Structure formats: structure tokens, C-alpha cells
Amino acid sequence: MSGLTDYTSYGDAQAHASSAALWELFDGDREHLNIAHECVTRHADGLGRAAVRIAHADGSDEILSFDTISTGAARFAHWLDAEGVQPGERIAFMLEPSLAFYVCLFGAMQTGAISVPLFTLFGPDALRLRVGDCEPSILITNAEKADLARSIVVDGSHGEKWPRVVVADDAFLASLADLPTTYTPKTRANDMAVFQYTSGTTRELPEAVRHSHRTLVTLMFAALYGTGIRPGDEFFCPSSPAWGHGLWHGTLAPLAMGVTTGTFAGRFDPVRLMKALDDFGITNMSAAATHYRMMKNSGKAAEFAFHFEKLSFTGEPIDPATLEWIDSWFKVPACSMYGTTEIGVVLVNYPGAADFKVKPGSLGKAVPGQKLEVHRADGSICDPGEIGELMLWRGGGWMTTKDRARTDEDGTFYHCGRADDVIISAGWTMSAVEIENTMLRHDNVMECGVIGVPDEQRGQVVKAFVVANRAGDDALVRELQDFTRERLAQHEFPRIVEFVEELPKNPAGKVHRKMLRDREAAKAAPAAA
Template identity: 25%
Template sequence: MGPYLPDTVRQYATERPEAPAVTEGDRTLTYAELDDRANRAAQALLALGLDEGAHVGCLARPGTMSAEIVLACAKTGLVATPLNWRLTEGELTAVARDAQLRAVVTQGEFLPGARAVRAVLPGIPLIVDGEPAPGELAYGTWLKDASDSDPLHAGTGGTVFLQLYTSGTTGLPKGVQLTLGNVESGPSQLAEMGWSDRSVSLNAMPVFHIAGTGWLLVALSAGAHSVTVPDLVPQRVVDLMEHHRITHAFFVPAVLHLLTQLPDIRERDFSALRTIVYGASPITPVLLRRSMEIFGCGFYQKYGQTETAGAATRLLPSDHDPDGPRAHLLRSAGNALPGAAVAIVDPVTAEPLASGEVGEIVTRSHHVTPGYWQRPDENAKLFTPDGWLRTGDAGYLDADGYLFITDRIKDIVITGGENVYPVDVESALAEHPAVCDVAVFGTPDETWGEAVTAAVVLHDNADEVTAADLIDFTRTRIASYKKPRIIHFVKELPRNPSGKILKRVLRESLGG
């Protein structure tokens, strides 16, 4: 079996043709059917006159169509470009222009956005899984009429086949190019997470995010069955976990929080669960402990970014020991993945820092992007002079090589000349039984430069808790200079699609 995605699916389609590959609702594609439909989609895209490297936009929820288009692009040398259907039409068309899309495939519910894209890129084909208007193509017919022969494109590890746009918490989104080699999961990585061809995966993340597409590709590389969740409704998620006997799931901490708050969550049957992988944003020790207790399976943390195909380090299930001598590791992001390297450098000089010193996290591995699409200036900043990817995250490595993330470089709060890492304050506040969710950031202060400020979401039954109560609660848990000076009570925290808290929005709305 070849090491890259197209060869992997081809082989499973030959050796295990009736094995389930992707489920969406009541519909399941076997590996043979997925391979056949991807071949047809590939040939249909080529018949549109698209040349190698052309970008194919896809407006779709997780499911069979998005899987077919990503695999079709991998089979042809085209570049799948999942589009964020949550964007406004103006934001969406800006991304479409940047990607120079040559075709768009869309589900019917996203037709307004797809047509807005076509309006700014006149003449590009629009393929609709639904009711097309004159001049548009019907996805089902378009596929049915295409040849089923495999294009057998000679892709290599360096072939770009996927372009994901950063969520744009600051500035315009950038197109992160990912290659077949970037997303390759080797046997050791699969073994660490307990994958086999009998595994059943839950995919509850959007395909325009690396956690969604990346998790699908991991499941396909293992020959596993991927059950997709088109719309993330917590009750529906646990229903699917029980019904399909899910063994592997990926959740961002925000989703774990929602699931663990369900009234009947402790009565549900999760006995088939083997591994929950979590990542994409920081998790508090309180939430992690609660999740481990409820789900009763192995937990595996991934730290990475779109620019690292989602992974640079991992915290293994064996390192999740909340009551043992290494309980402090629950605050870490683990150590480097097999074949990857992680280091800490001075964010200004890029000089290496010693164990325990806080600096910028840098990494290199076969997972690292070749760069942003048509952004030479950004690419020059993305890498150190000796080729390490600069993550923009702050952290340190302990003596055993475990990575502890302190925050984004730009999110460090400097108060009275002292650096305060929001994650320390968030972890302390999260231990209060009344706190449901929390984010810490800096706001202007005439005396101290910045004031440590917290936005707090309380549990429904905790309305009588005051800001003074929470500030007092932190006094014995963190140094005095770290304790919050200002606390705002809010109904919810603003988040991007990956679950990351938009601290920029909080600063603008609560910064005074």
C-alpha cells in the first residue's frame, strides 16, 4: 500500500470493498463506493478543463460529498479548498478571490454564498447538490455521467491537494497549503491512538477546519469507518456515539464542555469508546478531569495548527494520570510526535532557549506546510532562518521534553512589568464550582500598563457569585500580580469555528 491518501483508499477499496468508509445520516459509502465516486468526481473536474494546481471550492458540511471532493482532488493534482459557510458573503467572496477558484461545489443550503462567489468570478462552473438553476450543474448527474476510471495522477509527498484558510482571528484569512505528505499518518501515530480497520470514528468538526478534514483523513488512512455529524447538536452527538458504537472521536474543549453538561450524560453508554482526541484550543484541568471521568476512555491531546496539518506534539493516554505523580502533565501539550521536533526560541532573535525558559514555540516535521498561498511576505515571517515553523505561541519545554503552552505571544498580559500568561489565571478561575467558562486578557490601565481582566460565564445556578468572590478565590492559587483586577460576567464567550476564544473581540467590547 502506498503511503499517501489516494493509494490508501485504492487499496482498501480492493481488499475490503464492502467495508464502511463514510456515513452521513442514513447513507453509508463503502470503500469501493467512495473510491468509485471519487474517481467520477475527479474525471468530472478534469472534464471542466481544470489544470493541475487549480483550486476547487467546496461549500459543504461534513459528509459524503465533502469526502468525495477532497479525495477527487488528491487523485488529480487539483487543490480542494473547503470554504467556511459561516462567513458573510463579503468575507466568502474575498477568500474565493484570494484562492482564484476555478470551480465551486456546493450543497443546496449554501447556494446563496456559492452564487455570490460565482458573481465575482464570472464563468466558473457551479455544481449543486440540490436544485440547480439554469447554467448550473446537478452534482448527482454530473457524477453519474463521468467516467469511473481512476486518473492515477502521479502525486508525491510534495503535491499540494488541500488549501485551508486560517480562521482569521486577526487580519484577513490566509490560505494554508497542505500536501499529501503533510497529512500522512504513519503506523506509529495510528498505533498510539489505537486505530485499526475496525475502528469507528466520529467526525463532528467542519471540513473547512483542519480538525474536520484532518480527522477524516486519519480515519481513511486507518481503513476505519467515519461517521460524520453535519450539524453539531450535543444530544445528537451522544446519540450517534451510542448508536454507532464509536471508538474514536475528536472534540475541541468547547464541545467537551457542552457534552459534559448534558443532564443525562452519565447514564449514556460509552463502553465502545477507546480514544478521545482533543485539541485546537486550551483545556482547563477541571474540564479534562470531568471528561475523563464521564467518558472513561483513553484521552490523547494534539497540539498543532493548520500550518502543521493539525499536529506537532501529543500527550499520550498513559500521560493522563490525574491522581498520580505526573498529574502536572495534564497542563502540558505532551511531547513531539514521532518524526517531529519542537523547540523554544527567543521571539525576537530566534535564538534557542534553555529548558524552562518561556519563548516562542517552533517546530519542524513532514507535517509542516510549504507555506501560505501567494503570501511571500507572510512566508518569510512564518519560518526561522534555519527552517523552523514559527507558531506564534508562547511556551516552554520541561527537562523531559514536555511542552507547556503559556499563550499566544500577542496575548501575554504585561502588568507592572510582569508577564502574566492568561492560561494560568483561567485555570485558577475554572476551579471555582460556579464558573462554567472563562477567558483572560489584558485591558489598558493607567497605572499598571495592562490590567488582568477576565470574562466569566457562570453556571445557571450561580448568579449570586460576585467578582470579589472570584478574585478572592484565586489568591491562594496564583501569585498576587496574576490575579484578575477586573471581572466581567457574560452570557457566552465569542469563539471562532474551531472553538478558539476570540480575545480580540473581548478586548474591543470589554476593554473600556
Template identity: 30%
Template sequence: MERSAHIDTFARDNLPPLEWWPQMLIEGNPDVDYPARFNCAAALLSEQVAAGHGERIALRWAQGEQDASLTYAELDVLTNRIAHVLTQDLKLVPGNRILLRGPNNPMMAACWLASIKAGLVTVPTMPLLRAVELKTILEKAEIHAALCDVRLREELDHCMDAGHASHAPVLKQLLCFNDEGPEGLESLLKDKPADFSACDTAADDVCLIAFTSGTTGQPKGCMHFHRDVLAMCDTFSRHILRLSPQDVVCGTPPLAFTFGLGGLLCFPLRAGASTVLLERLTPADLLATIDRFKVTMTFTAPTFYRQMAALVGRYSLASLRASVSAGEALPDATRQLWKQATGIEMTDGIGGTEMIHVYVSSPPEQVRPGAIGKVVPGYVAAILDENLNPVPVGTVGRLAVKGPTGCKYLNDERQKQFVQGGWNFPGDTFKMDEDGYLYYQARNDDMIVSAGYNIAGPEVEGTLLKHEAVAECGVVGAPDEDRGQVVKAFIVLKPGFTGSEELKKQLQDFVKENAAPYKYPRAIEFVTQLPRTETGKLQRFVLRQMAQG
């Protein structure tokens, strides 16, 4: 590995042992032939300005009835000033982790870019996470500082409150943005210099730790290098999406989710395009945004496309050329419904936080019915059995992937499950045809994917078991036409409690209050016992069969 620029060496010290890494396909691929040292934030932003593109619009947003924007040059200066605040006021040094918390807005985007310019390791988090979930992330990544939208500070305040159950002593500094007060980020940055020399990071210095729940509910920190950030732009975006400076993108995935970070920030910046950032979007809002800002490309989950299809007649989508779907399996019925409504062939993709972004997809003209697509250029895929042997064409097996990006968990034994024999195993069952098209079958773990959110069943169980009425519970995904799956809880009550609609609502509200609200069980069934093996192990496959019925 190249000499690190990190003074705080935590990230590199906690990478998996090299023998646990997947094989990285970098040599001989001109798309990812990067110099040994560069800063990806400078590459995405400052290089556009240096190339004479500073007057192009980088970020757009709605400010009431008015349209607002920042050019590349203005965004570059803003991120430089924030970087000065981070290094001067907060005294942060390269390699320090910084937690980012905010909805999709210009300051959230600028804080991510500025933090990376300063050589920090960014840890973006979902706006809906509660203090107990943030505490786990703060402690696992040993995060001492946070940048937070002032409207979302309450949960982090709990983490800094010595008297609160979610107190995380590791967190020492909290600075809020979109804050008009004298202690806010905007007040601190206004007098800072417009120039900042980006940290001289190595291509393989960690710049991003993206947390994913996994199947156990114990978060896994997926560590990504500066080169990984550019690689997602120069593979999927370059070859499949083919963004140009004329493109305007928008969508729903949070910037804390790598699907959103790539599609709504990194991809457009890499291409010199612009992105529309909006904090809250309903299907109607997204259609209105396409109409208002003349959007050319959207990023969202199949659930949204299905709901939007019924509303398209109320808006002009004349500017829209591409629709990208990821985050959950795309039903062919949804693809056809969207195509009938708009004339646009959906670009489907499967990716993952471990791989940073999409690695299986096809451009619209190469779509094959029922298939997600082929591997993105730069990646290879195989369908393997439990012994890592290839299965015959058309046979269902485990999807295995290699490419210029790959899984590198933060100090986690589960690295050996995800990476085997140099392959990344995302945890999906697929089959491949003779032409290399990949057909999704199912998850081969207990992850519930609902409306684009990954929800770990055991995590929801752990929350429900804290309620006074719950003796036992098992949580699985139940099929749902709109969301793909919904969280369904099978609950055995303690003596003295009776199952009722009122109790169902109490339990749902309890989960919303003690975990991210999207994790709550939309379906609850009271049962007298749960299916278990002779050794007492919960038989989830039986619960899944019950949920199917």
C-alpha cells in the first residue's frame, strides 16, 4: 500500500488482513488507472474548476418558490471554507473519523466533500437513525466529531448526554449546519479563506466508512478508499449511465446510502453535470421536480416508480432520458408499468454497500426480460456452489463478484464470510444464461428489503423483546406488492396480555420510538409458539413460509 497521509492511523490499522481481501481487478484497466496519490473530493470538484468549468451549475435546489443553485466554483469555495473550520476550529487531523448527519441538501453534500478534502474519514448516517443506533456507529468507528443538520441534532445530543442511556463518551464535538446561530457552521466559515490545499492522500487511504446493518443487526463498517469513490464513477456511471455535462439528476436515496452518494453527488460531479437535492420527496414531488428542473435522469427504488407511473400524466417529463432503479429487486411488472407510462426503459442494477455501488446492470438498449443485466465493465461475476465451484449455465447458485472495488470491513470477522477465495459474495442467489445475463432469485440471508431499505430481522426482534408484553418474537419479510417486502413480526405474548389491534399499534409505535421508524413491523401476527429446532434455534424459513401464506 502507498504511504498514508493519515496522522490518525485508525482506519488503516483496522482494515482486514490482506489475506482476507478480495482480488482487486485494477491492473490493466485504463478506467481505474489512477495515480498513487490523489484526493477524490479534489478530483470531483476542484479539477472541474481548474479545467475551466467553474461556472457550470453543480447543485440545484428549491428555496420556496424560487430555484437556487451553486456553481462548481462556488461549491469549491464553500467546501474549502468548511475544510478550514474542520482543521482550524475543530482541530481535526487527517485520518480522524467524522460522522455526518443530514438530509439531502447542499450543506450535507458540501460537508462530505470538505471533510474528504481535509483528509478525514467520513461516516455518513441515515437521517432516521436513533441515538442507540448512532451510539453503536460512534463507538465502532471511534468517532470524536460530528457535523449535523441543526434540525436533526436531538439524537446526537442524547449521545453526548452523560445521563442518557445512549451516551457515547467517544463523541466530543458536535457542530451544526443550516444553523443561523453564532455557533453554527455558517458563522464559523464565513471569514475563512477561499482556498484550501486538499490533503495529499494516497489512492488507498480510507475516505468513507459506510455502515450497513447486515443480517444480525450488528452494523458492519464498509471501508472505501479514495480510488473506490472514483471507480464507481468510472465504471457504472461511465459505461452504463453515460452521464454528460448536460445532465440534471435527482432522486430519493439519502446521501448516507452509497446508492445516493454515487447517483446524486459523485456521478454528476465526475461528469460536470448538475444534481437537484431535495430533502423530502413523495412520488408526486419527484415528478414535479423532474418537470420544474428539467431533470434528465432519476435514481430511486422500484416502489417509487410504481407509484409515479399512475401520476405521470399530470407532469411534463419531456426532459427525462433515463431512470435508474436499485436498492431492491425490480419486478418486471413495475418495469413494464413505467415503460408504458413514460416510454423509458428502466436501467436496473444490483450493487451493495460493500462494493460501494452497482456492479450488475445493462444500458436500456441491452435489457433482456427478467434479467438485471450483465456485469458492469471492469467487474467479473460467476455463479458458484458452496464449494466455490462454478455451476452449470442456468443453474441457481451464489453470486460471486470481483472488480476494482471490494469488501473491506472495519475490524470485523464477517469479512471471511463475505470474501471467499478472492471473490465477494453479496449474499444473493442468481442464475446466469449463456450470454452472461444475470437473473436475481432471492437473498440467501435474513435481510428484509422494504421500499429500498435494508432491515435486519434480528435487530427488529431485539427491539420488540424490550416491550413488556413480548415473550418471544420472530421477524421476517412478507411479500408486498408496493414495497417488495414488509417487516412481519410473529409474536408470543407474556401471560396477562391479549393480542388486539390496539396492542399491535402499541408495539409498532414502540419500535418507531426505539429504532429507525422505517424498521417497524407493518404486519404483526400473534402466535402461541414459534417454530424452533430441537436445539432451540428459531426456524426462520418456517416463518417465511407462514408469511408467504
């Protein structure tokens, strides 16, 4: 009998995808399942097959096998047992992709402890807030971040320092060498495996999303139909595994299928990424929209050869100019997959499905088993082409995604911005995303963020923050205003343009419009006073 990984068409996905079929992909069952076993141990066959390829920012490559990770994870699990770590305790780690990262991630989950990945660029406030929230008994990091980690340590109720900071360097890994190289997992399917923090500003702590081991099973719908992963792919995801996309779609999903995955370590460089894509012969990549945009802006694509068969992206829509660049250089469509860390991936474009038409700029259609609609404010269903709120059927009722959307006659979904990114000026309703996408088509606009700012006459006016590749003078302001107005509508253009060196982004690489709005509000407050 064929399994889900043998099917690639959209029609087959609708006909064969089911919860029972998903479980057939795993060794575990609804009672007993362990992510580390499914992703690493069962693929460690002594043949040295590559599990993870790491492209380091310094130009070096590192290739880790299933065997190496499995052995290290088992030793680390035994070390945790010897240290008295109990199931349910949180083990936090702030590490770039490396042998230590994967050893800690999977070793902790084998013991029944909960892995908490933390972004390596967190400052002291952000780190302190998250550590204070999840209360890990151990915080593992590298030598570079050790002082930062120790700066947030507090005194425990019994005189101990908390959390205990461990530097996972070569000496630490070597100290585990005498421990057993196999480990029997202690978990049930519903036991917690990962606490994951969503991206947000330092002083606005997003709640940790709690994932059980069985989350890996439901994740595979997104892997099969959102990124199109199948055995035989050469896969790569440059997103940090500290965030949902990089961990679940870039790391756990491909490894669970025995697929070699790739990732990026260190300060992101689009040219270094393209070299890795060429060197590794990558056929399937899933990245953030900003990764594609930065590759386009580098102007260096002609220096490399690309081998893509499937592409996907998440985080935010890709602007039309970047989509056109992808079509030109990569020769396959970039497929959006839409979702959040909280709800998972729910809309996809089925990469690799020959019978599915990828419509530029669309979110695609629902993952098998999911139901979504676009609603008016009164709860009724919007007509095709009508913009409303994107709603997801979950737990016997409709829940809001806090995004605006529309559908076409074919039932394909399109993103129309966050609910709080709508700008209403003199009675006109405008989309920040639509204005940004238009401005990004201008040859001198490298990045753009659009918000509404207060105006006595119009209520709000559009303000654009622009990173440009030429001097930001009055002539360029008028040029950008005319460029936008001619392509959208006479009222739909930025009445205010501010040129900036860079735009605030959240750790996932998305332009942080809320931070732009907060900055504008802070500047306006003294004037109002």
C-alpha cells in the first residue's frame, strides 16, 4: 500500500490524506511517541547518512550525520539523568545550529525534559523575560553568550543559582564521551516536548506555545503540502531553528522523513546562502519572504547555479517584484504557506503538485482536514473578491486569525493584510501591504514599511519608511508618490515619506509595523502635550 510520501498531486492529497495515514509514517503510536526517536534515532543506521548541512556565515560548511547526532543526543540524555533532571523540567538552549544544538535539542526530549530553543540575538531583557517565564533548570549556551546568560541568573529559594548555565563547547561534548551511545525514550505521545516563543518585541513577551511529542504528526500535513518535502529531496531552510518555521518546518519535518536538511548559522548573508544552495545542490527550499528579497537585492544571483524543483515561503507575502525575480532566476513558483506558531499551517500552495495552479500572490487552499472562510463583520461569508476577516474552524467554532483576506471564484485565498494594518484616510480604506508591494517595484526602493499616522483633516494619512539605494531627497519623494499613485489610485499613495537606514524587524525578518507605529506615537506625544 502506498504511503502519503508516495503521492505528490493535489488530487491525491484530497483523496488519501488522513490522520490514520499520517500515523503510518512513524514508528510511534497515539500512546507512545518521541520526537528524537522519530527524527534521529530510527534513521541512524551506521551508514553515516547526512542529517544536517550547516552553512556557516564565515564560509565554512559543516555536515552532521544521523549517526553522530543520535550518539551525542543519547550521551546528553544520560548526562541529564545523572544531573537529576526530571521529566517535565525545562532545558533552555541559546545556540546557533551546530552539533551542540542538535545534541541538546534531541537529548533533552529523549529524557522527557522539555526543550526551549532561544534566539541567539536576544539581549538581556528579552532573555530574562523568557527565562523567567519558562523557568528552565539549565540554560545551555556557547562561550560567546555565556556572560550574557550568567547576567540573568537569580538566587533560588534554597540558596542555589538559577538557572544553571552550561557552556556547550568542545570540551563539554568531549566530557560525555564515556556515556552510553543509546537511550530508551521515556515519553508518551501527549507529553510536552517543546516550549516555543513566537517573535515579538523585547518588552511584549509572547506566551510560549506548548507542543507535545504528537505535534510532530500533525506537523507533517504542513511538511507534505506546505513545503512539499519528500524522500530524495535536498532540502534547505535558512530560518533560525529558534523560531517555529526553522524548527518545525526546517528541522523536525524533514528529519522525520529521513531527508537531509540544511540551515544557516551566524549573521545572515544572502550571497553566502546562494553559494550554499549551489554547493549543496538544493532542490527544495523553504524560507522567509525577506530571505528571497535579500537575495534579489544582492544582485549576485548570476554568480551561482540553482537546482530548484520546489520553493515555499512563510512569514509574510512576497512582493510582486521579488516574485518576478524568483520566476526569472529559480524557474519554479514560490509557494506561500500561511499559518502561525499557535494554529499551525492551514493554507498552502502544494509545491510539486503538477495538478495545482500556483497563483502569484495567493495563499493557496486549505491543508487537508482544515476549513477556512472569509467573513464579514456580522459573521456572514464574503462573496468572492470581497475583503473580510480570515476565519478558521477549530474546536467546534470559528476563530479569528486576525488577518484580512479574500477569495477568488476558484476558492483560492489571498492575504489582504493584518486587521490592524488597514489605513482609513478621508473615508478611503487602504492596505499597507498593497502600498508596500507597489513601492517595492521602484528601482530605488530596497525595503519599505507603511503605516497610517494621525492627520487632523483626513483622520489618517499614509506614511512610508523607505530604505533607498540613492539619496532620499524631495525629488525622490515626489517620484515615489507619483509612482504609487499611478499604479494604485489617485488617493492611494504615501503623503509622507521618511528615508531610513534600516527598518525594525521582528526576529523572523518581517517588517515590524507595530514598532513603527509606536515610534510615531512616541514622537507625537510631546507635541500633543
